[in-house]
Amino acid sequence: MSVRELVVLGTASQVPTRHRNHNGYLLRWDGEGLLFDPGEGTQRQMLRAGVAAHDLHRICVTHFHGDHSLGLAGVIQRINLDRVPHEVTAHYPHSGQRFFDRLRYATAYRETVALTQAPVAADGVLATTPSYTLEARKLSHPVESFGYRLVEADGRRILPQRLAEHGIKGPDVGRIQREGALGDVSLDDVSELRRGQRFAFVMDTRLCDGVYALAEGCDLLVIESTFLDEDEQLATDHGHLTAGQAGRVAKDAGVRHLVLTHFSQRYSEPDEFERQARAAGFEGELTVAHDLQRVPVPKRR
Numbered sequence: 001m002s003v004r005e006l007v008v009l010g011t012a013s014q015v016p017t018r019h020r021n022h023n024g025y026l027l028r029w030d031g032e033g034l035l036f037d038p039g040e041g042t043q044r045q046m047l048r049a050g051v052a053a054h055d056l057h058r059i060c061v062t063h064f065h066g067d068h069s070l071g072l073a074g075v076i077q078r079i080n081l082d083r084v085p086h087e088v089t090a091h092y093p094h095s096g097q098r099f100f101d102r103l104r105y106a107t108a109y110r111e112t113v114a115l116t117q118a119p120v121a122a123d124g125v126l127a128t129t130p131s132y133t134l135e136a137r138k139l140s141h142p143v144e145s146f147g148y149r150l151v152e153a154d155g156r157r158i159l160p161q162r163l164a165e166h167g168i169k170g171p172d173v174g175r176i177q178r179e180g181a182l183g184d185v186s187l188d189d190v191s192e193l194r195r196g197q198r199f200a201f202v203m204d205t206r207l208c209d210g211v212y213a214l215a216e217g218c219d220l221l222v223i224e225s226t227f228l229d230e231d232e233q234l235a236t237d238h239g240h241l242t243a244g245q246a247g248r249v250a251k252d253a254g255v256r257h258l259v260l261t262h263f264s265q266r267y268s269e270p271d272e273f274e275r276q277a278r279a280a281g282f283e284g285e286l287t288v289a290h291d292l293q294r295v296p297v298p299k300r301r
Helices: 043-051 072-081 096-106 159-163 173-178 207-214 229-238 245-253 270-279
Strands: 003-012 024-027 032-037 058-060 088-091 115-117 124-130 135-138 146-151 157-158 191-194 198-202 218-224 257-261 285-288 294-296
Touching: 003 043, 003 257, 024 043, 024 198, 043 072, 058 072, 072 096, 135 207, 146 207, 157 173, 198 207, 207 218, 207 245, 207 294, 218 245, 229 245, 245 257, 245 270, 270 285
Parallel strands: 032 058, 058 088, 088 115, 198 218, 218 257, 257 285
Antiparallel strands: 003 024, 003 294, 024 032, 124 135, 135 146, 146 198, 157 191
């Protein structure tokens, strides 16, 4: 059975706390694992969360600030130590190539795995697989930053009542699905659109067009909310979002499940992040993330 869930490895922003590790997020998607923003301590958090190096197929780095990338060295070396049997692809801002190179070769180790470097230079599609298309959008932060969006292709849902009305049964059901028509009956006559699922990962950024493009129609949106609304000017100055801004984005974009994360160490009460996101008008499912939490992707509509 396919599993689609987010495994939260860390939720702190620049400074980790006693209860929050630096960033780290694994998206399990139909047998693939996409690791986002492995900050310092990610390898240990993977162990605590039951995530193995063999689970990793892509590493997606939004930008090269330490809380989003210092764990790369350990994760890459662990992939090689464990001799992961499949190719692993790394996406990251092209402008940070020198940082990626330094982290990849931070110390001596034996390379045993094909690690494909696929840097991001502009908005667009990064990869297309049978399960999803991976896209990137530029964000607004003091250093170049990209958010990531995963989109499943739309499909068709067969309607048994319509099949019966047209007298289609047995092997003919598979035939009309494969060929798109059976005599005068088209696939559209006996099915309806099944919208593909959408996931987005939005880290350090001010409000910008890229934020909304990534969030649009998402089933699960993971988004930074570093500051509370009373510190909005501080958020803007440092290239971040507030809880209320994240809530408004999710509301306007039609997000089904909102995950708030990347919290400043200055705040000790997580409930206030949810309150402010709700006050901004978001009425869907909402999670204020904590370390080692698992968040399932909502079921298809």
